[in-house]
Amino acid sequence: MTTRTASAPRRRTGPIEAFAGTDHKRIGLAAGGVGFAFFLLAGLLAMLMRAELAGPGMQVVSENTYNQVFTIHGSTMFYLFATPASLAIGIYLVPLQIGATGIQWPRAALTGVWMLIAGGLIMWGGFLTSSGAAAGGWTAFDPLSDTPSSPGPGMDYWIIGVVLSAVAATVWAWCLLATIVRRRTPGMTLLRMPLLSWGVLVACLMVVASFPALILAMVLLYIDRHLGGVFNPPDGALAYQHLFWFYGHPVVYVVFFPWVGAVAETVATFSGTRFFGYRLTVLSLLAFAALSMSVWGHHMFTEDAVANRYFSLTSTALLVPAGIEYFGLLGTMFRGRIRLAAPMLFALGFVLLFLIGGLTGIFVGSPELDYHVHDSYFIVAHFHYTLFGGTVFGMFAAIYLWFPKVTGRLLGETLARWHFALMFVGALLAFVPMFFLGHEGMPRRVANYTDPGNWETLNIVASIGGYVIFVSIVLFLVNVFRSLRTGRPAGPDPWQGQTLEWAAPSPPPRGNFTGPLPPVRSYAPLLDLREEAAAR
Amino acid sequence: MIDTRQNYDDLFSVYWPIMLGVLVVIWVLTIVFVIRYRAGADRPLRRASESKLEYVYAGSLACVAVALLVITFNAMSDDPADSHPATLAGAKLPAGAQPVRIKTTAAKWKWRFDYPDYGIAQTAVGRAPARLVVPAGVPVQFEQTSIDVIHAFWIPEMRFKKDAFPGRVHRFVLEFPKPGILSGGKCAEYCGLDHSYMTFTVRVMEPGEFRAWAEANRGKRQ
Numbered sequence: 001m002t003t004r005t006a007s008a009p010r011r012r013t014g015p016i017e018a019f020a021g022t023d024h025k026r027i028g029l030a031a032g033g034v035g036f037a038f039f040l041l042a043g044l045l046a047m048l049m050r051a052e053l054a055g056p057g058m059q060v061v062s063e064n065t066y067n068q069v070f071t072i073h074g075s076t077m078f079y080l081f082a083t084p085a086s087l088a089i090g091i092y093l094v095p096l097q098i099g100a101t102g103i104q105w106p107r108a109a110l111t112g113v114w115m116l117i118a119g120g121l122i123m124w125g126g127f128l129t130s131s132g133a134a135a136g137g138w139t140a141f142d143p144l145s146d147t148p149s150s151p152g153p154g155m156d157y158w159i160i161g162v163v164l165s166a167v168a169a170t171v172w173a174w175c176l177l178a179t180i181v182r183r184r185t186p187g188m189t190l191l192r193m194p195l196l197s198w199g200v201l202v203a204c205l206m207v208v209a210s211f212p213a214l215i216l217a218m219v220l221l222y223i224d225r226h227l228g229g230v231f232n233p234p235d236g237a238l239a240y241q242h243l244f245w246f247y248g249h250p251v252v253y254v255v256f257f258p259w260v261g262a263v264a265e266t267v268a269t270f271s272g273t274r275f276f277g278y279r280l281t282v283l284s285l286l287a288f289a290a291l292s293m294s295v296w297g298h299h300m301f302t303e304d305a306v307a308n309r310y311f312s313l314t315s316t317a318l319l320v321p322a323g324i325e326y327f328g329l330l331g332t333m334f335r336g337r338i339r340l341a342a343p344m345l346f347a348l349g350f351v352l353l354f355l356i357g358g359l360t361g362i363f364v365g366s367p368e369l370d371y372h373v374h375d376s377y378f379i380v381a382h383f384h385y386t387l388f389g390g391t392v393f394g395m396f397a398a399i400y401l402w403f404p405k406v407t408g409r410l411l412g413e414t415l416a417r418w419h420f421a422l423m424f425v426g427a428l429l430a431f432v433p434m435f436f437l438g439h440e441g442m443p444r445r446v447a448n449y450t451d452p453g454n455w456e457t458l459n460i461v462a463s464i465g466g467y468v469i470f471v472s473i474v475l476f477l478v479n480v481f482r483s484l485r486t487g488r489p490a491g492p493d494p495w496q497g498q499t500l501e502w503a504a505p506s507p508p509p510r511g512n513f514t515g516p517l518p519p520v521r522s523y524a525p526l527l528d529l530r531e532e533a534a535a536r
Numbered sequence: 537m538i539d540t541r542q543n544y545d546d547l548f549s550v551y552w553p554i555m556l557g558v559l560v561v562i563w564v565l566t567i568v569f570v571i572r573y574r575a576g577a578d579r580p581l582r583r584a585s586e587s588k589l590e591y592v593y594a595g596s597l598a599c600v601a602v603a604l605l606v607i608t609f610n611a612m613s614d615d616p617a618d619s620h621p622a623t624l625a626g627a628k629l630p631a632g633a634q635p636v637r638i639k640t641t642a643a644k645w646k647w648r649f650d651y652p653d654y655g656i657a658q659t660a661v662g663r664a665p666a667r668l669v670v671p672a673g674v675p676v677q678f679e680q681t682s683i684d685v686i687h688a689f690w691i692p693e694m695r696f697k698k699d700a701f702p703g704r705v706h707r708f709v710l711e712f713p714k715p716g717i718l719s720g721g722k723c724a725e726y727c728g729l730d731h732s733y734m735t736f737t738v739r740v741m742e743p744g745e746f747r748a749w750a751e752a753n754r755g756k757r758q
Contacts (some may be wrong), residue, residue: 063729137726143702144685144728149644233703237686272575276583280594302688303699304706312608316601323597327590330565335582337575348566355562359555366608368547368615371540372695375724376690441692441719447728448733452719 007190022110023510024103024467025333028092029115030404031172035085038120039392042076043473050466052458052484056451066447067135068154072124073130074138075158079165080120080392082255087172087207089258089398090200092406094176096501099520101511104178111211112168112175119168126154134158139248139447142231142240156225163218166211166247173207176200185500187520191282194499194523195275196398198282199261202289205323206257207219209293214247225488238305245296252386253292257285259394260325263347267329267396269495270344271336274524277328284321291318301367302374308367315365326351342416343494346397349424353389357382360435375445378438380463388476396423396476403483403488408506411487415479423428424471429465433458539616539711544695545609551604552701616675617696617708636671636746640680640701642687642723645730654750657757665720665735671746672715680706688725691738693718699725712740 019030029050048069052060061069095103103109126133131152136145180193180201193201202308217240224230231240268275275281295318297311329351338344345368360382365371396419437458442449448454493502503526504513518525578730612618639650646660651670660666668674680689690697691710698706710720723734741749 064730067726067729067731135728141725142684144726149728150687234701235680235703237701237703261708271573273582276582277585277590279585280587280590287638300696303701304704309609309612312607316605316608317598319601319604320594324590324594326562327593329561331586333566333569333573336569336573338573339575340570348570351566352563353557359559362604363551363555364549366547366604366611368544368608368611369551371617371697372544374697375690375726376692431604440725441690441722443690443722443724443731446732 006502014058014218019113020110022106024095024106024109025092025406025508027103027106027109027113028088028090028401030110031084031091031116032088034116034120035081035088035229035294037087038080040078040473041124042073042081043470045073045076047466047470049073052447052462053449054463055456055459056449058258058448062449063447064132064135067445068127068133070445071135071137072127072133075123075134076120078138078255078385079162079249079427080123082387083165083169083251085395086117086203086255087169087176087200089196089262089395089402090176090204091172091401091454093501094197094200095183096405096504096508096512097197097402097499098180098183098188099500099513099517100183101513102183103175104182107156107531108171109175112171115168115171119161119164122157122164126157129153129157140221140246141244142221142224143233145221147228152311156222159218159222159225163215166214166218170211170215171208173204173211176204177208178429185343185517185520190215190247191279192520192523192525195264195278196258196261196280196499198285199259199264202285202334203254203257205393206254206275206289206292209374210247210250213243214251217247233501238300238303239298241303242296245299246293248299249296250289250291252383254289256386256394257289259350259398260285262398263350264325264329264332265395265499266343266347266401267332267351268499268524269401270339270341270347270407271333272339272496273332273336274498274522274527275328276331276334277324278523280324284324288318288321291321296412298367299363301370302365308430312365312367316362318365319358319362326355341400342411342413342420343397343401343495345420346393346400349427350390350393350397353385354425355385355389356431357385357387357389361386373438375443376417376438377434377442377444379523380444381434381438384434385427387430388427392399393423393427395422401495402501403480403504404494405501405504405508407484407487408490409483409487410490410494411483412479415475415482419472419475419479421473422468426465426468426470431465431467432460433462433465434515437462453487493526496530498508498527500525502526539713540694540696541713543611543615543668543729547607550607553601554604599637616711617698635675635677637677637679638668638670640678640689640700642680642682642689642727642734644684644728645734647721647734647736648691648724649736651750654753655755655757656750656753659758660736660756665737667723667745668738669749670710670712670738670740671743672712672740674746675709675745676723678706678708680708681717685727686725687723687727687734689721690724691718691721695740697724707728715740715745 052257220230264275285397294314297306298315300306301308318370488508518529522528641648647666649658658667680700683700687700688697698708718738721736721738
């Protein structure tokens, strides 16, 4: 076995095995790969939007096309990229981290991959119809999404795509929950699970609790479009929003917690120490998830329809668990032995950039402040710091950290640094101007605007930021393709990892582990082994 | 009576410095830690948990949340636009002030402002957006609805926004502080093809000037 890992062989995988194998690693890679492909596609749509918005007037696309583009950008990012990717990392890594040989119900999980592919193709297939793709925004509020306002098959395709991806996510969540409940190795108590696995567990709890509301909303919307009589005035539009946001807020934490866990492990590994305040952080994740089920009304502050004070209370209360997580991250670095390798850079980017989204989230949690900035570019800036600063930076931290585990080879460090530097600067250039635009009165989801003075400048800066991000992603892809061929062999544990997956060969064989597992006496079993060896 | 903008700015002036302060502190701490605790030096590692410190910290976070909520709730109670029945009954009106009533109707992709006391209807004409004409320093009572999809009435300079739903009437009160031409209002809720162009102009007049305008245009529908 040692010779195999040292030479980092690449076992050729045929397309059938890649997309029809029942090994959890194949399923996780397929789900994550499909999700990442949709991330790239949705990113291209963002580039198109930044081209159009770089100046006032219509230059690149028509209003109708622009509306389809931002709809499919947001929908793809949420339904086809962020949610699948956040669960895919769990499908790949949770069994390894808890010392299991596989995932529970692998065939169901594999079906989920195919549902995601089908759903994505159907949603994007709307572009091929004569009336174009859906143009109702990623939320598809009724009555804008009903047949009189959105005729044509694009909206129907969108609904089918959303349902398929949501069912896939729900299936994966149940598979992962069952895996965590039933397949932990002896000694792996819940409070010894690595933080990534905890993040995935908490995300799965929210999926099974909130995604059924989305599926129901979509089925009812489909019925309403074809038979009518579901979301009728005066309150049908509100009923749709209650169903949608009951899903729509928890989902932003579904696509966040696994990456919080990944970043926490990255920070601990590259600070050379175990995570600070593990128990309270686990507790805060659970509190976060519970609270997140009660905050959906903060999307409806300007609608005269919900108890604004109640939803302001629950939303503001989220700062407590979020603050605890930051305390743990900074506490881990405090007096650590920090190594600035690529995964750590992206984890630091996550810490710094998500903070902007988190703090402005407290800001918009106040109804009086939200009355102004709601549905403006301020909100666009806010959620891009949570989703790009949080989810995407966290995802790249995870990719750089676990790429050697998955492929047996390390990603190139020089290109990684360029990728990080450009993406970090790009994220500041692209989204900071949007706070000013929104505060000065630019609504979101507009194809055109008139410049009252400085909007063109701010929009150009945002567009430049967008293209800088684009370049950084190209560098990442170059790095991946080069490293797959010529990357340095990683060996089982290139980073001095702390959790069980680093005891498996890279890449792990079917069944995951080749020898007996190290004893699990804490949430950092490999660190325990190293400390015992040093003490001896 | 304070206006919505003043109410917003007061709250903003508390929230924003706190946000910026926390942002700066955590950015600085992160950067300092990365520089100070780089691997190499042989320092003792800190413990994995300091439970007392953690719980004190969690408690102080909760206090911050409570403090923010108290000032937000106070600002909500002071909000002149709040559609609370007491506001509409005139409880917050200064003595002698007669509120002006305006019915706002949103439709793809135009606004319409009706002044039922004067029989005036202001709508978009051709490509020119509808004109909202209001008096300064007097409460203006809005009754807002939509005839098709959801829209939202937003006057950025007033720091105020309210959705318009088909089949529902939303009531709110705005007081425009001083005469002049504002930078305009717009639809903030995405409503389809020409959402970007669904704007209106806002002209604020002296109360006397407004009465003269209203009398001169009595019964006019455009």
